[in-house]
Amino acid sequence: MCGIVGYIGDQQAYPVLIKGLHRLEYRGYDSAGIALINEKGDLSCYKAKGKVSALEAAVSDKDVTGTIGIAHTRWATHGEPNEINAHPHFSQSRNLALVHNGIIENYKSLRSMLSSHGRTFCSETDTEVLVQLVEYMQESHDCNLFTATQLALKNVVGAYAIAILDKNNPDTLVCARKGSPLIIGVGKNEDGKNPEFYLGSDATPIIEYTDQVIYLQEEEIALMNRAGDLTITNLANVKQTPQLSTLQLSLDQLEKGGYPHFMLKEIWEQPDALRTCIRGRLNVSNKDVILSGIIDHKEKFINARRIIICACGTSWHSALIGKYFIEEAAQIPVEVEYASEFRYRNPVIYPDDVVIAVSQSGETADTLAAIQLAKQKGAFLYGICNVIGSSIARATDSGTYLHVGPEIGVASTKAFTGQVITLALLGLAIAKEKHSLSDEMFHMLIDELEMIPDKMQWTLEHNKDIASFAQMFTYAKNFIYLGRGYNYPVALEGALKLKEISYIHAEGYPAAEMKHGPIALIDEEMPVVVIAPKKGMYDKIVSNIQEIKSRKGKIISVVTEGDTVVRDMSDYCFVIPDTRDCYVPMLAVIPLQLLSYYVAVAKGRNVDQPRNLAKSVTVE
Numbered sequence: 199m200c201g202i203v204g205y206i207g208d209q210q211a212y213p214v215l216i217k218g219l220h221r222l223e224y225r226g227y228d229s230a231g232i233a234l235i236n237e238k239g240d241l242s243c244y245k246a247k248g249k250v251s252a253l254e255a256a257v258s259d260k261d262v263t264g265t266i267g268i269a270h271t272r273w274a275t276h277g278e279p280n281e282i283n284a285h286p287h288f289s290q291s292r293n294l295a296l297v298h299n300g301i302i303e304n305y306k307s308l309r310s311m312l313s314s315h316g317r318t319f320c321s322e323t324d325t326e327v328l329v330q331l332v333e334y335m336q337e338s339h340d341c342n343l344f345t346a347t348q349l350a351l352k353n354v355v356g357a358y359a360i361a362i363l364d365k366n367n368p369d370t371l372v373c374a375r376k377g378s379p380l381i382i383g384v385g386k387n388e389d390g391k392n393p394e395f396y397l398g399s400d401a402t403p404i405i406e407y408t409d410q411v412i413y414l415q416e417e418e419i420a421l422m423n424r425a426g427d428l429t430i431t432n433l434a435n436v437k438q439t440p441q442l443s444t445l446q447l448s449l450d451q452l453e454k455g456g457y458p459h460f461m462l463k464e465i466w467e468q469p470d471a472l473r474t475c476i477r478g479r480l481n482v483s484n485k486d487v488i489l490s491g492i493i494d495h496k497e498k499f500i501n502a503r504r505i506i507i508c509a510c511g512t513s514w515h516s517a518l519i520g521k522y523f524i525e526e527a528a529q530i531p532v533e534v535e536y537a538s539e540f541r542y543r544n545p546v547i548y549p550d551d552v553v554i555a556v557s558q559s560g561e562t563a564d565t566l567a568a569i570q571l572a573k574q575k576g577a578f579l580y581g582i583c584n585v586i587g588s589s590i591a592r593a594t595d596s597g598t599y600l601h602v603g604p605e606i607g608v609a610s611t612k613a614f615t616g617q618v619i620t621l622a623l624l625g626l627a628i629a630k631e632k633h634s635l636s637d638e639m640f641h642m643l644i645d646e647l648e649m650i651p652d653k654m655q656w657t658l659e660h661n662k663d664i665a666s667f668a669q670m671f672t673y674a675k676n677f678i679y680l681g682r683g684y685n686y687p688v689a690l691e692g693a694l695k696l697k698e699i700s701y702i703h704a705e706g707y708p709a710a711e712m713k714h715g716p717i718a719l720i721d722e723e724m725p726v727v728v729i730a731p732k733k734g735m736y737d738k739i740v741s742n743i744q745e746i747k748s749r750k751g752k753i754i755s756v757v758t759e760g761d762t763v764v765r766d767m768s769d770y771c772f773v774i775p776d777t778r779d780c781y782v783p784m785l786a787v788i789p790l791q792l793l794s795y796y797v798a799v800a801k802g803r804n805v806d807q808p809r810n811l812a813k814s815v816t817v818e
C-alpha cells in the first residue's frame with residue numbers, strides 16, 4: 199500500500215527519491231517523508247501530511263544534500279495520517295531511520311517489551327516499534343545493523359518491506375521484505391566502476407535509471423554499500439545468490455501523455471492494450487489460441503474437477519465474467535471467491551482443482567494468502583497478473599500476464615478489460631484441449647475476439663462527448679446499475695467505478711433481482727444505468743426497464759448500435775457495436791468507465807488518487 203524508495207551511490211539522492219515518490223504516490227498519499235545522510239554525516243529527516251508535493255514544499259528551504267537516502271509515501275494503517283505518524287521513523291538515539299510498508303501484527307507486545315527496557319515512542323505506528331527493535335538488538339547484542347535487522351525480524355509477526363539508514367554507517371543501506379514487495383535496481387555510477395543501488399516498492403521509481411533489477415525474495419535481507427557490494431541473506435543468515443532480471447517497462451508508459459489524468463489515458467489505451475494482450479496468443483489465420491502458461495500443464499486443466507478463481511475488487515468482477523465464459527466454453531464448473539473470505543474459511547480443495555488468482559498488481563495480500571492456502575491443500579495454482587515478477591506471479595505454478603502496461607490510476611480500467619480478454623483466451627485454450635466446443639463455434643469465437651480491440655475503439659469514439667451529460671448527475675446521491683448474464687458483473691464494475699472516484703453511493707444488481715427489494719428505492723431522483731445489448735435476454739431487460747420507468751426512475755442505457763426500443767425508453771443512451779454475448783462486457787464497461795470519470799471530474803474529485811484508497815492493497 200505504501201511506497202518505498204531508496205538510493206545509495208554517487209548521485210545526489212534527493213532528486214531520485216522525490217521523483218520516485220511521485221511515481222509511487224498511487225500506492226498511498228496520506229503523508230510522505232524522506233531521510234538523507236549528508237557529507238558531514240548528519241541524518242536529516244523531513245515529513246509532511248498529504249501529497250508528495252506538500253513534502254517538496256516543506257523542504258524547499260532545507261538542506262537536502264546527500265548521496266544516500268530513503269523515502270516513503272504512506273497509506274495509513276496504524277495511526278491517523280499526520281506528520282508524526284509519517285515515515286521515516288527514528289530509533290531512540292535517532293541514529294536509525296526506517297521506512298516500512300506492511301503491518302507488524304505483534305507490534306503491541308513488542309512495544310510493551312521495548313517500553314519495559316526504557317524505550318519511548320513518539321508515534322502510534324507499528325513501524326516505530328520496528329526501528330526501535332532493530333536498535334535494541336544492535337545494542338543488546340553489540341552487533342552491526344545487518345545482524346541487528348536479522349535478529350529483529352525473527353521476532354516480528356506480520357508483513358514488511360523495509361529500508362533502514364544508520365547515521366553511524368553512512369555508506370550502507372539495509373533493506374528486507376516479507377509479504378510486501380521490494381525491488382533493488384542495480385545501476386552504474388558515472389565513473390562506470392562501482393554499481394549504484396536503487397530501491398523501490400515496485401519498478402516505477404527505478405526504470406528511469408536502470409532496467410537491471412533484483413526482486414528480493416520472502417524473508418531476505420540485503421545490504422548495499424557504496425563500494426558496490428550487495429549481500430543478501432535469509433533470516434537464518436544463509437547467503438542467497440542474487441538473480442538479476444531485466445525490466446520490461448518503459449518510461450513513457452509511466453507518463454500521462456497529454457491526458458489530464460492517468461485514468462482517462464488508461465481508458466483510451468484499452469484497444470491497444472488488448473491488442474498487445476492477444477498478440478501471439480490468438481491466431482485468426484490458423485484459428486488457434488496458444489497460451490504458453492497452459493501448454494506444459496494441459497492435463498491439469500483437462501482433468502480439472504473444478505476451477506476456483508480468487509480475487510478482490512475489480513479483479514473479482516472480471517473473474518465472474520471469466521466463470522461464465524469458462525463454464526460455457528470449457529464445461530468445467532467454476533467458483534469465484536473473494537480472496538479475503540476464502541483465506542479465512544477452511545475451504546474444500548481437491549488435488550484436481552485448479553485455483554486461479556486474478557490480480558492486476560499481483561501483490562494483493564488477501565489474494566496472495568488465498569493461493570498460499572490453496573497450495574498447502576495441494577491445488578495447482580495459475581496466476582493472471584499484470585505486474586511482471588509480482589509476488590502472485592511468482593507464487594503460482596504457471597500463469598498468463600495481461601501485458602496491458604502499467605496501470606497507475608487507482609480506479610482499474612484497462613486491467614479489467616485485460617483480465618476479461620485473458621480469461622476468454624484461457625477459456626478458449628482449455629476448450630481447445632477438451633474439444634468442448636464445435637469447430638464452428640470455436641472459430642467464430644476466435645474471429646470475434648480478434649475484433650474486440652477495434653470495437654472498443656469505436657465505442658470510445660462514439661461515447662467520448664459525455665462530459666456535459668455527466669455534469670447533470672453530480673446532484674445524485676445514489677445510482678443503481680443493472681445487467682443480466684455476462685453483464686451483471688459489468689453492472690457491479692460500473693457501480694464500483696462510480697463509488698471509488700466520485701464518492702456517490704452506487705449498487706450493482708442482476709436486473710431481475712430488482713423486484714425482490716431494491717425497486718423500492720426507485721423514484722424520480724434515482725439514475726438507473728441499464729446494460730441492455732440486443733442479445734439473449736433483451737426482451738427480459740426491456741421489461742425490467744419498463745418497471746423502473748413506471749416508477750419514474752431515470753434510465754441511462756447501454757444499447758447495441760441501431761437499437762430503437764430501449765433508446766426510446768431511455769433518458770440517455772450509450773451505444774456499443776454488436777458482438778457476441780460473452781464479449782459484450784469489454785465494450786459495455788467503456789461508457790461506464792467514462793461516465794464515472796466525467797462525473798468525478800465534474801464533482802472536482804481527485805480522479806487518480808481518490809480518498810482512502812491505494813492502488814495496491816498489500817495489507818489485510
Ligand code: M6R
Pocket residue numbers: 510511512513556557558559560561562565608609610611698811813814815
Ligand atoms: O491488484 P488487484 O487486482 O489484486 O487489486 C484488487 C483490488 O484492490 C482492485 O481491483 C480495486 O478494487 C480497484 N481500486 C478497483 O478499481
